[in-house]
Amino acid sequence: MNERKVALLILTAALLVPALPGGLAAQLVSKLEAGQYTVSDGVLPFTAFRLAPNFTFDRPHARISASGSLLLTEQNLQIADGIVSGTFTSPTVYGVRAEMIGNASRAVDDRSLGSDQVDVQTRVHLLFKQHGGMWLGGGVARPWRIAVVSSADVVDAGLWGKVGESPDGFGTATFTTTFTNFSFSKVVSVTDASSASVSCDASIAGAAAPPNMTGLPALFARSASTGACERQSRFGDLEGSMRWEVGPLELAAQTGYRFGDAYDVAPDSRRWSSAMATVWLNERVAIIGGGGRQPELPLRGLPARNFGMAGLEIAYTPVSKSAVPVSMPHAVLVKDFDLRPGTGGMQKIVIHVGGVETVDVMGDFSDWAPLTLVRRGRDLWELNVPLSSGMHQINVRVDGGPWMAPPGLPTTSDSYNGFVGMIVVP
Amino acid sequence: MSRTSRRDGVLGVGVPHPHRRLASISLLGAAALFLSSALPAAAQDTDPLGKLDARSRYQVELTIDSAESLGLPTRPLLLKAMEGIAKHAANQDIVSKVKQKLALLKTARAALVPVDENELDAATAVLDAGAKPEQLSEFRVRQKGRSDLSAFSVWADFIKRGVPKDEAFSAINRLWRDGADDGTFQSLWKNVQADILQGLNPGTALQNRIREGPVRVPAGPGKPPEGPQ
Numbered sequence: 001m002n003e004r005k006v007a008l009l010i011l012t013a014a015l016l017v018p019a020l021p022g023g024l025a026a027q028l029v030s031k032l033e034a035g036q037y038t039v040s041d042g043v044l045p046f047t048a049f050r051l052a053p054n055f056t057f058d059r060p061h062a063r064i065s066a067s068g069s070l071l072l073t074e075q076n077l078q079i080a081d082g083i084v085s086g087t088f089t090s091p092t093v094y095g096v097r098a099e100m101i102g103n104a105s106r107a108v109d110d111r112s113l114g115s116d117q118v119d120v121q122t123r124v125h126l127l128f129k130q131h132g133g134m135w136l137g138g139g140v141a142r143p144w145r146i147a148v149v150s151s152a153d154v155v156d157a158g159l160w161g162k163v164g165e166s167p168d169g170f171g172t173a174t175f176t177t178t179f180t181n182f183s184f185s186k187v188v189s190v191t192d193a194s195s196a197s198v199s200c201d202a203s204i205a206g207a208a209a210p211p212n213m214t215g216l217p218a219l220f221a222r223s224a225s226t227g228a229c230e231r232q233s234r235f236g237d238l239e240g241s242m243r244w245e246v247g248p249l250e251l252a253a254q255t256g257y258r259f260g261d262a263y264d265v266a267p268d269s270r271r272w273s274s275a276m277a278t279v280w281l282n283e284r285v286a287i288i289g290g291g292g293r294q295p296e297l298p299l300r301g302l303p304a305r306n307f308g309m310a311g312l313e314i315a316y317t318p319v320s321k322s323a324v325p326v327s328m329p330h331a332v333l334v335k336d337f338d339l340r341p342g343t344g345g346m347q348k349i350v351i352h353v354g355g356v357e358t359v360d361v362m363g364d365f366s367d368w369a370p371l372t373l374v375r376r377g378r379d380l381w382e383l384n385v386p387l388s389s390g391m392h393q394i395n396v397r398v399d400g401g402p403w404m405a406p407p408g409l410p411t412t413s414d415s416y417n418g419f420v421g422m423i424v425v426p
Numbered sequence: 427m428s429r430t431s432r433r434d435g436v437l438g439v440g441v442p443h444p445h446r447r448l449a450s451i452s453l454l455g456a457a458a459l460f461l462s463s464a465l466p467a468a469a470q471d472t473d474p475l476g477k478l479d480a481r482s483r484y485q486v487e488l489t490i491d492s493a494e495s496l497g498l499p500t501r502p503l504l505l506k507a508m509e510g511i512a513k514h515a516a517n518q519d520i521v522s523k524v525k526q527k528l529a530l531l532k533t534a535r536a537a538l539v540p541v542d543e544n545e546l547d548a549a550t551a552v553l554d555a556g557a558k559p560e561q562l563s564e565f566r567v568r569q570k571g572r573s574d575l576s577a578f579s580v581w582a583d584f585i586k587r588g589v590p591k592d593e594a595f596s597a598i599n600r601l602w603r604d605g606a607d608d609g610t611f612q613s614l615w616k617n618v619q620a621d622i623l624q625g626l627n628p629g630t631a632l633q634n635r636i637r638e639g640p641v642r643v644p645a646g647p648g649k650p651p652e653g654p655q
Contacts, residue, residue: 247516364505367474368512390544391575393509403513410583410615412551415506415523416515419586422551422579424608 061355063087082106091355092127092399099123101139107300115300116144121154127399132161143299150230152184152299171246178241182299183234186264235260237295248280258295268304269295278313286313334359334396335379337406339387339423347387347425351406354379356398361385361406363394363420370397393420474508482517489524498531499543502550530554537562548578555585561595565602576608577601580615587619588628597636 056065068082083105090098101121121139135158142151157179164172241254255273258265274292281287291308335352342348351359351373359381360370366385373381393414395403402418405411409421475483486507490500506527510520527550534549535541537559541549549562565574577598584594601610614635621631 362512364509368505368508370512391548391579410579412555412579412582412586414509414513415526415554416510416513416519418513422548422582424573424575424579426608 061089061091092357093355095127095357097125097127099125099135099137107297107302115302117300118142118144119154121156123156131400132159134159141299143301145301149299149301150185150187152182154180154182156180171244171249173242173244176241177239179236179238181234181236183232184299186231186233187229231263233260233264233298235264250278250280252276252278252290256295264298266296266304272304274307276309287311288313334398334404334407337396337408337421339425342384344384345386346384349373349383349385351381351396352379353381353398358400359396359398360400361394361396362403363392365392365394387423387425389425392423392425394423395420474504475511477511478507478520479517482521485521486524489521489528493528493531496532498528498535499546501543502531502547503527526554533559534562538566545574545578548575551582552578552585555582556591557581557585557595558591561599564595564599573608574602576611577606580611583615584618584628584632587622589618589632590629593629593632597632600636 053067055067056063064084064086066082066084069080083103085101085103085105087102088100099122101123102119104116104118106116119139119141121137123135123137125133125135127133135156137157138153138155140151141154143149158176159178160174160176162172162174164170236259237256238259239254239256241252243250243252245251253273253275255271257271258269272293272295274290274294276288276290279287287310289310291306293306294304296302296304335354336350337352338350340348340350349361351361353359359373359375361373361383362368362370365387371383371385373383376382393412394406394409395414395418396406397403405419405421409423411419411421414420475486478486486503490503493500493503503524506524507520510523515523530550530553531546533553534546538545538549549565552562553559565577581594581598584598585591597614598611601614617635618628618631621634622628626634
């Protein structure tokens with residue numbers, strides 16, 4: 001199957017899946033973007049339509065997602081990039097949670113320049129409810145089709161905080177700072193244009209070394225195992241990002257600095273910054289625009305580039321506006337929900353959910369104010385609430401996450417892109 | 427008397443040290459400042475619509491006034507606004523949903539009259555899910571003391587789960603006319619939900635369970651058979 005057929009197949013699937021029953025469609029967000037993409041080096045200068053379907057399968061402690069994009073350029077339809085990702089998270093114990101992330105991805109600059117990569121990473125998070133946290137992680141990335149780079153060791157640490165709760169007024173702002181260190185071997189050819197074997201120094205002088213570094217000894221050494229000229233390279237990216245949501249407006253900006261010697265960091269990749277603005281016209285349609293500079297991605301073989309973009313974003317399902325940089329389990333964690341007669345004319349809400357720090361409920365009975373349940377056992381949470389005879393609507397959340405309808409109750413739409421459970425008290 | 431004992435008084439508390447007095451005054455001042463700043467906040471917390479902007483608040487209050495003048499219950503409208511505020515919905519969204527709720531209340535009352543506030547509110551969930559007003563009016567006739575709340579909640583849920591609207595109405599209406607109680611509706615819901623979760627088409631799941639006749643709760647761990655005495 002050639003690339004065009006694959007592209008058409010994915011396009012058809014992405015357009016058909018939203019028509020499937022609600023259970024599956026809820027796990028899909030597709031975006032159709034149309035815009036002008038320009039790059040300073042002229043590699044990708046065209047008007048393009050970009051279709052980016054995103055499938056997500058959520059379980060309480062696992063998430064598998066696949067996304068990709070197709071570019072319809074002036075010339076033809078092509079696969080631009082894609083990623084399949086799996087995340088497994090442990091239960092949260094005293095605010096600490098472990099996470100394992102695996103990705104297989106493809107990045108394309110144009111049809112002649114692209115790379116594939118598989119990476120695995122583990123992280124340990126320290127969470128402060130939904131308002132902040134920090135993590136420390138490490139892993140390995142294995143690039144393919146990049147002849148000059150071996151597998152890389154990646155170590156990263158991050159800190160994030162969220163300010164504001166409501167999209168009205170000040171809105172919500174999330175600030176994230178990360179430091180990522182890459183350590184890998186750079187490999188240069190040991191043959192010249194006529195396929196004759198040359199020394200490492202000659203190879204460097206002829207191909208890889210920047211002008212101010214040529215002739216310096218000990219940059220590359222011949223590997224005993226492969227016979228190639230290798231150099232142990234490393235650089236670190238310090239990046240700060242901000243995402244601000246106020247009303248229908250979303251602003252995202254990031255800036256970064258790359259540490260490393262001149263041989264490992266290209267001059268045009270020392271500093272970078274970019275910004276993107278999104279204005280939601282309604283739940284499904286937004287105007288997007290932005291631009292900036294992206295640094296070189298040596299592990300992917302992608303050069304630094306300037307970009308500018310403006311376009312329209314269309315989503316089949318309302319797009320979640322959560323800006324929390326730590327992926328939280330969105331699927332229902334609550335195993336069991338029960339309502340029992342309590343004391344003093346009250347009703348006792350009993351919930352079984354393990355591996356979480358807090359459980360809240362709210363509903364018409366609390367004037368939609370959150371009430372925190374009391375932990376009675378390893379996974380048992382209870383609360384007496386004043387539920388009069390009649391029908392009541394109720395939501396539950398764990399660890400300050402999204403409000404959900406409790407299991408075991410008939411549910412209905414809450415009109416605010418969510419669902420509520422319906423309890424009938426005799 | 428030592429300097430220390432004079433400073434502390436007979437019981438050690440009588441004569442305040444000048445620094446302590448200053449500290450006490452500062453503490454009182456801070457408490458007063460805290461109270462003065464906390465009072466308006468507390469007042470705002472008791473105002474259920476306090477977090478809406480002035481324009482949206484006015485529109486919500488206008489909608490609630492309209493409901494009152496029409497003799498409709500106002501609390502469901504206020505709760506809809508409070509729910510939106512709690513879920514951080516945009517102001518304009520909240521106004522829109524409150525107005526939509528008023529329209530549903532009007533339709534539900536026209537279909538069900540006479541009806542109490544709780545049933546009226548439950549009926550709006552069914553209409554919101556997509557049921558027709560004329561289907562709702564089939565529930566107008568009911569025996570004294572019989573509540574249609576369970577029927578409505580299960581009906582709304584079935585539509586949300588993808589049961590064809592007419593089939594959902596037909597099944598719920600049939601049970602209702604047959605005198606089904608709350609337990610029957612809840613059992614039907616549990617069975618159909620379990621079938622849907624196992625992959626059965628929602629419409630087929632409901633039809634199968636209705637065809638079964640009397641709906642029973644799925645069997646739990648029962649009493650073990652008694653052996654010979």
